[in-house]
Amino acid sequence: MCGIVGCIGSKPAAPMLLDGLSKLEYRGYDSAGIAVRDGEGDPVVVKAKGRLKVLEEKTNNGHSVPGSCGIGHTRWATHGEPSERNAHPHMSEDYFVVGVHNGIIENYQELRDKLIRKGYQFESETDTEVAIKTIDYYYKKYQMGPIDAIAKTMVRVRGSYALAVMFKEYPGEIYVARKDSPMIIGVEDGETYVASDVPAILKYTRNVYYIGNLEMARLTTEGATFYNLDGDVIEKPLTEIKWDAEAAEKGGYEHFMMKEIHEQPKAIADTIASVARKGDQGKYIDLETLELPEEVIKDISRIYIVACGSAYHVGIAAQYVFEDLAEIPVTVDLASEFRYRKLLLDPNGLVVIISQSGETADSLAALRIAKESGVRTLAVVNVIGSSIAREADHVFYTLAGPEIAVATTKAYSTQLIASYLLAIQFGHVKGLLDAARVDELITEMETLPDKIEKVIDDKDRLQWFAAKFANEKDIFFLGRGIDYAISMEGSLKMKEISYVHSEAYAAGELKHGTISLIEDGTLVVGVCTQSDLYEKTVSNMVEVKSRGAYLMGLTSYGNYNIEDSADFVVYIPKTDEHFAASLAVVPLQLLGYYVAVTRGLDVDKPRNLAKSVTVE
Numbered sequence: 001m002c003g004i005v006g007c008i009g010s011k012p013a014a015p016m017l018l019d020g021l022s023k024l025e026y027r028g029y030d031s032a033g034i035a036v037r038d039g040e041g042d043p044v045v046v047k048a049k050g051r052l053k054v055l056e057e058k059t060n061n062g063h064s065v066p067g068s069c070g071i072g073h074t075r076w077a078t079h080g081e082p083s084e085r086n087a088h089p090h091m092s093e094d095y096f097v098v099g100v101h102n103g104i105i106e107n108y109q110e111l112r113d114k115l116i117r118k119g120y121q122f123e124s125e126t127d128t129e130v131a132i133k134t135i136d137y138y139y140k141k142y143q144m145g146p147i148d149a150i151a152k153t154m155v156r157v158r159g160s161y162a163l164a165v166m167f168k169e170y171p172g173e174i175y176v177a178r179k180d181s182p183m184i185i186g187v188e189d190g191e192t193y194v195a196s197d198v199p200a201i202l203k204y205t206r207n208v209y210y211i212g213n214l215e216m217a218r219l220t221t222e223g224a225t226f227y228n229l230d231g232d233v234i235e236k237p238l239t240e241i242k243w244d245a246e247a248a249e250k251g252g253y254e255h256f257m258m259k260e261i262h263e264q265p266k267a268i269a270d271t272i273a274s275v276a277r278k279g280d281q282g283k284y285i286d287l288e289t290l291e292l293p294e295e296v297i298k299d300i301s302r303i304y305i306v307a308c309g310s311a312y313h314v315g316i317a318a319q320y321v322f323e324d325l326a327e328i329p330v331t332v333d334l335a336s337e338f339r340y341r342k343l344l345l346d347p348n349g350l351v352v353i354i355s356q357s358g359e360t361a362d363s364l365a366a367l368r369i370a371k372e373s374g375v376r377t378l379a380v381v382n383v384i385g386s387s388i389a390r391e392a393d394h395v396f397y398t399l400a401g402p403e404i405a406v407a408t409t410k411a412y413s414t415q416l417i418a419s420y421l422l423a424i425q426f427g428h429v430k431g432l433l434d435a436a437r438v439d440e441l442i443t444e445m446e447t448l449p450d451k452i453e454k455v456i457d458d459k460d461r462l463q464w465f466a467a468k469f470a471n472e473k474d475i476f477f478l479g480r481g482i483d484y485a486i487s488m489e490g491s492l493k494m495k496e497i498s499y500v501h502s503e504a505y506a507a508g509e510l511k512h513g514t515i516s517l518i519e520d521g522t523l524v525v526g527v528c529t530q531s532d533l534y535e536k537t538v539s540n541m542v543e544v545k546s547r548g549a550y551l552m553g554l555t556s557y558g559n560y561n562i563e564d565s566a567d568f569v570v571y572i573p574k575t576d577e578h579f580a581a582s583l584a585v586v587p588l589q590l591l592g593y594y595v596a597v598t599r600g601l602d603v604d605k606p607r608n609l610a611k612s613v614t615v616e
C-alpha cells in the first residue's frame with residue numbers, strides 16, 4: 001500500500017507531485033521518489049529514504065527539478081527494505097520505461113529469473129522493478145506501443161497493481177493501469193492528474209474518472225483515453241467530487257486524528273440523515289438508495305459480516321444489535337480468514353462487507369468469493385467509487401468524509417451507525433419493531449452527536465489520566481457483549497498509535513489465562529455500559545483489582561456505585577444500550593491519542609502501519 005501520483009500539463013510538475021504525495025503519506029511513508037521530464041529529455045529521478053520531507057529538502061520543494069510531466073511515489077515496503085535503492089520510481093536501462101507502482105506482483109520471482117536469463121539486470125529487490133522491466137521487454141521485443149506492452153504485462157503478472165509509467169519515446173504522456181489497487185484520474189484546463197486517492201489532487205481538480213479493474217489509460221495535456229485489456233478504447237463518465245479540499249486538511253488541530261475525533265458528531269448526523277425520513281407515522285428508514293427492497297430483506301436468513309481491523313470490531317458490535325433488533329443470526333469474520341475457509345454459505349444469507357477505504361485487499365477478495373458463491377452482498381463503505389462499493393450488490397455509504405489519520409475514528413463511528421440503521425430496518429421489515437419503536441430508536445440515534453460532543457468536552461481529564469499511564473507496559477480492556485466489542489476497538493486504538501501492548505478480553509474469559517498477567521499497578525479498563533451485564537463485569541474488575549490492577553471504569557451516568565471498585569471512572573451520557581459503543585468508544589480514542597502524544601509519537605502515521613491495506 002503505497003501512494004502514487006502523476007501529472008502532466010504546462011505547470012512545473014515536481015512541486016505538485018510533492019504536494020500530492022504529502023496527502024498520500026498515510027498510505028506509506030518509509031521512502032519516496034519522483035521522476036520528472038522536461039520536454040523530450042530523459043526524466044530526472046530523485047529518491048529519498050524516510051519521510052517525504054527528506055525528498056522535499058533534496059529537491060528544494062521540487063523547484064530544482066524542471067519539467068511539466070512526472071510521476072511520484074510514497075512507499076510502504078513490501079518487497080525489499082525501505083531504502084533509496086528500493087524506493088520508486090524504478091526504470092529500465094537508459095530510462096526507457098520509468099514507473100511507480102502500488103500493490104504486489106505475486107509471481108515477481110519467476111518473472112525476474114526469466115528477465116535475468118534475457119540479459120536484464122536488477123538494481124533493487126522490488127517487485128515493481130520486475131513489472132517495469134517486463135513492460136520494457138514486451139515493448140522492445142514485439143515493437144509494440146505502450147498500451148499493448150502494458151496489456152501484455154498485465155496478462156503475464158499475477159497480483160495487484162496501480163501503475164503509472166512514462167516511456168522515453170512518448171514524451172508528454174503518462175500511461176496508467178490498474179488491477180485491485182485504487183487509482184483515479186483528474187482533469188482540469190489542460191492539466192491531467194493521476195493518484196491513488198482523491199485528496200492528492202483535490203486542490204487541482206474535482207473532475208475525476210474512476211479507472212476500472214484491468215483497464216489502462218493514456219494521459220496527455222488533453223485529458224485521458226481509456227482502454228480495456230484488448231487495447232480497445234472505452235468511454236468513462238466524468239464524476240464531480242463534492243467534498244472540499246479543506247476536509248482533507250488539519251484545520252487548526254495538531255493531528256488529523258484529533259480533528260477526526262471532533263468530526264464524529266457531524267459524520268454521524270450526516271450518515272443518519274442520509275436514510276432517515278419523517279412521515280405521517282413518525283421517523284422511518286428509507287433504504288432506496290441501497291436498492292434493497294423489503295421483499296429481499298424479509299428473506300434474509302443469516303448475516304455474515306466480513307471486515308478487517310476496526311471495521312471488524314464494528315462487525316462484532318453489530319452482531320449483538322442485529323441479533324437483538326432483527327433476530328437474524330449473525331457470524332462475524334476477519335476477511336483474511338473468511339477468504340480461506342470452506343464456506344458453507346446459506347443461499348438466503350447476506351454477506352455484509354464493512355470497509356472505510358473500500359479497497360482493503362482481503363475484504364475485496366472476501367466480497368468476490370461471496371459473489372461467486374451466489375450470495376447477495378452489501379457493502380458499508382466510506383470511499384465513493386471504491387472497488388468494494390462498485391462490486392457489491394448493494395452499497396450503504398457512510399458519510400464520514402475523507403479520513404486521513406491511520407487510526408480510524410470517524411469512519412468507525414459512521415460504520416456503527418450504518419449497522420444500527422440496517423438492523424432497525426431489518427427488524428421493522430420482519431415485523432419485530434413497529435413504527436413507534438422505529439421512530440423512538442431513530443430519535444435516540446439523533447441525540448448521539450450532541451452526546452459525543454459532551455464526551456469530547458471532558459477530554460482534559462483523559463489527557464491528565466493518559467499522562468499518568470503513558471509509560472505502562474501492558475493495558476487490558478475488559479467487557480461483555482457490546483462492551484467487549486468496545487474493548488476490542490479501545491485496545492486497538494491504544495496499541496496502534498501508542499505502541500503500548502494492550503489486549504481486549506471478554507471479561508468472562510479472564511480467568512482462563514490473562515489474569516496471570518496482572519501485576520501491581522497494571523492498568524485495566526473495564527467497560528460497563530450494558531445493564532444486564534454490568535454486575536458481572538464489575539465482579540471481574542474486582543477480581544483483577546485484588547491482584548493489584550489499577551482500575552479505570554467506563555460506564556453510563558447513574559452507575560455511580562462503580563466508584564466502590566474503580567480507581568478512576570469515565571462516564572458517558574445515557575443512551576439506548578444498543579448504541580452505547582458510539583459513545584463509549586470516544587474516551588478510548590482519546591485515551592489512545594493522549595498516551596501517544598505524551599510519548600511523543602507520530603499519532604497520524606504510526607510505525608509500520610498504513611491506512612489502506614491494499615495488499616494481502
Ligand code: G6P
Binds near residue numbers: 308309311354358
Ligand atoms: C487498516 C487501518 C484500520 C482499518 C483497517 C481496515 O489497518 O489502519 O483503521 O480499520 O485497515 O480498513 P478498511 O478501509 O477496510 O476499513
